Amino acid sequence: xxxxxxxxxxxNVHRHGATAEPLGAFDGGTGDALPILYGILRGLQxxxxxxxxxHLKVKRVTPFGRTVRFAVRVGNSGQSSEFYDRDDEDTIVxxxxxxxxxxxxxxxxxxxxxxxxxxxxxxxxxxxxxxKTLLAPELSRRFRAFSDNHVLxxxxxxDEDGLVKLLEEAQARQITLRRRGLTSDVANAVELSxxxxxxxxxxLRITPGKVKQFQQRLIAKLRGEDDSTRQRLLHMGGIDFDxxxxxxxxxxxxxxxxxxxxxxxSFVYDLAxxxxxxxxxxxxxxxxxxxxxxxxxxxVTVGAGWDTGTWxxxxxxxxxxxxxxxxxxxxxxxx
Numbered sequence: 001x002x003x004x005x006x007x008x009x010x011x012n013v014h015r016h017g018a019t020a021e022p023l024g025a026f027d028g029g030t031g032d033a034l035p036i037l038y039g040i041l042r043g044l045q046x047x048x049x050x051x052x053x054x055h056l057k058v059k060r061v062t063p064f065g066r067t068v069r070f071a072v073r074v075g076n077s078g079q080s081s082e083f084y085d086r087d088d089e090d091t092i093v094x095x096x097x098x099x100x101x102x103x104x105x106x107x108x109x110x111x112x113x114x115x116x117x118x119x120x121x122x123x124x125x126x127x128x129x130x131x132k133t134l135l136a137p138e139l140s141r142r143f144r145a146f147s148d149n150h151v152l153x154x155x156x157x158x159d160e161d162g163l164v165k166l167l168e169e170a171q172a173r174q175i176t177l178r179r180r181g182l183t184s185d186v187a188n189a190v191e192l193s194x195x196x197x198x199x200x201x202x203x204l205r206i207t208p209g210k211v212k213q214f215q216q217r218l219i220a221k222l223r224g225e226d227d228s229t230r231q232r233l234l235h236m237g238g239i240d241f242d243x244x245x246x247x248x249x250x251x252x253x254x255x256x257x258x259x260x261x262x263x264x265x266s267f268v269y270d271l272a273x274x275x276x277x278x279x280x281x282x283x284x285x286x287x288x289x290x291x292x293x294x295x296x297x298x299x300v301t302v303g304a305g306w307d308t309g310t311w312x313x314x315x316x317x318x319x320x321x322x323x324x325x326x327x328x329x330x331x332x333x334x335x
Contacts, residue, residue, distance in 0.1 A: 005256070005268040006278050006287055009121040009136060011154040013147070020153075022067075024114025027148055034112040035118065038068050039320035040142045041110075047321055048073075049138050056134040059105060063316070065309035066302075068110040069284060072135060073088075077103065107280070109287050116301035121154060122287045125268050128276065145322045173247040177204040217242055 012020035013033050023033040041061045048057030059071045082091050104126055112119040123135070123320055136154045142150035179202040246257045256268040271278050279288070288307055295302055 002268060003126075003256075005125045005270045006122050006267050006283075006290075007125055008290070008294070008298075009154050010300075011119050011145075011152060012329075013152055014148050016151055017062045018193060018265070020114055020117040022117055023119050026150060031147060031150065032114070033143075033147075033152070034063075034066060034068065034110070034114075034321065035318050036143060036146050037110055037112065037139065037319035038063055038315075040139060040146070041070050041284075042319045043142070043321035044072075044138070046319075049134060051134060052249075054134055055246055056138070063311045064307055066111065066113050066306045068112075069107070070110070071105055071107045073105050074134060074218055080169065090215065107283055109284065109291075111300070111302075111306070113300060113302045113306055115303065116299075118301075120291055120295075120298070120300055124277075124283065142320070142322060146320050172251060174205060176245045176247070178202070178245075180242045198324045216221055 013023060013026045014020045021027070025031070026033065038061060042056050043055070044058040045061065048055060050056075054074070056072055056074045061068060062069045063069075081126050084091055085093055103261060106124040106126065108124060109122040110119065111122075121136070138156060140152045144150065160199075180198060181202075248257060249253050255270055258268065269286075271283065271286055277283070291300075294300075
């Protein structure tokens with residue numbers, strides 16, 4: 001059964017090398033990040049983005065107070081296959097080629113309080129499928145083009161005190177290590193070609209036994225100041241893995257901690273499980289409740305009515321697109 005959840009990213013706005021400025025009053029008090037981000041999302045409704053075989057396009061955008069709710073269609077191409085009905089294996093009903101895109105619609109919420117220097121981006125996750133690896137860098141690139149070269153920095157939310165508290169209180173249910181591509185000895189054991197081995201996936205699951213002991217040691221290891229600490233977590237049984245995730249239960253909430261070698265730890269907050277995704281009301285209610293719970297911990301300043309209120313007709317018309325050549329020029333040589 002597919003798990004449904006969401007991850008949280010924190011973002012701020014600043015000049016290169018300078019400190020973060022209030023989201024609703026950067027650039028000397030004249031800039032507001034929220035309508036710019038809203039306009040960029042609307043622009044991505046008409047011009048989707050692609051990176052190799054991954055594709056993203058925004059489907060809907062709705063603002064409420066100092067928040068923007070949206071949905072994106074994210075998918076993959078580059079595969080060829082044949083489909084047939086399970087009751088008639090001899091009849092091909094559809095042939096997929098490399099240009100066809102298999103997509104999933106994911107929801108998100110942007111929160112940008114005017115007086116806060118930190119905002120939050122919540123992104124829905126279906127199992128292993130998410131949109132942040134395409135959406136976050138695209139928002140950053142386009143923001144610079146419409147904000148007098150201010151930088152939009154987006155990072156995973158991983159407050160150290162909160163991380164330690166979570167791991168101390170949590171009950172670990174399962175540890176999973178994942179790797180893209182099979183090692184040569186594994187590929188040889190199952191008689192796969194080099195090409196198939198490269199496209200393969202390797203997954204190692206550890207269930208209770210030594211999990212609690214690993215969980216306690218994880219706190220110290222995640223406090224390491226360099227990437228080599230996290231890389232050692234990803235090395236097991238002579239194999240280097242790309243990702244480690246720990247399924248945790250804290251009280252009545254399930255969450256998943258994800259560790260990779262090249263970024264800070266991140267969490268996926270689990271939603272109610274079922275054969276279909278949670279409806280919009282349930283999804284947004286849970287996301288906003290979680291945001292209310294963590295805003296103080298991650299340094300977000302919110303005021304009354306931050307998630308309510310209507311926008312003017314003029315603001316609702318903001319629609320920001322930029323030619324690709326200008327977007328490339330705006331982001332080159334200005335780091």
